[in-house]
Amino acid sequence: MKEMAPAVPIHLAGGLDDGAIGTDVNRILEALGQVEGEALLLSDIGSATMNAELAIDMYEGDKQLAFFDGPIVESAFIASVSSGNGMSLADIVGQLKQQ
């Protein structure tokens, strides 16, 4: 994704503070706090998806966010390339839903 869309910021929020496997809603919120424009949140399965939805519910910032529950690699690829081409968040989500 860095090769295809180098200008698109990607924040990683997986894992726990101590490096263990899993997800921590605070780490996701921290990543959301770094968002400057709009952001699409993606997850793989299980707790990651649940925590992603929880983070969106708990988010108190004013940036436009969307969560898409789909295949993470393909979705991230489509979203980053589309974003790099200037597509809006709403249109990216619409495009992902069509896949």
Add this chain to the structure above:
Amino acid sequence: MLTIDGMKQALRDAQVGIEEQKDTLTDLDRAIGDGDHGINMSRGFDAVSSILDEEYDSLGALSKKVGMTLMSKVGGAAGPLYGSAFVKMATTFGEAKEADFTLLKEALQEGSNSIKARGKSEVGQKTMVDVWDPFLEHVQQGDDYQKQLDELVQKTEDMVATKGRASYFGENSRGTVDPGSLSSSILLAAIMKEVD
């Protein structure tokens, strides 16, 4: 009456109970999941133990802190599920310094609803909902809480999982007790013990 100290005691008891059953929780989860439920719950309740020495003005304040701690420390799906249950319970408790059976049951019911909403799950899917929901629907003050909870946990053995990691096992999930239902029974038994 469930007091703030009573709730703290319940959480300490739950931590001990989780620790005692840590290997069982992990073995059950290894059979029909990803094998981390014992480790995750142990890590979460260790973190909860460490916040119990602080002072809290209300059951609401304590429950909220417990919820936020579980959310960030558990790691697996149990984190957002138990975490949001406690945060929701905190709203029902509000400023109350103690809760009678009725208020506790109401708070736990809100917690149960939150688990269902967060996990998008219903009764019969072989999850912790199969303990929370029927227990709170039928429980009356003075019942043998432990016995009711044990029976509900046992009932998940014959179910086929249609939610959570175990659902990938399909028909093969039958014959193993759901680990989330067992950890739920440990927590609920510890809390109910303090209300009488």
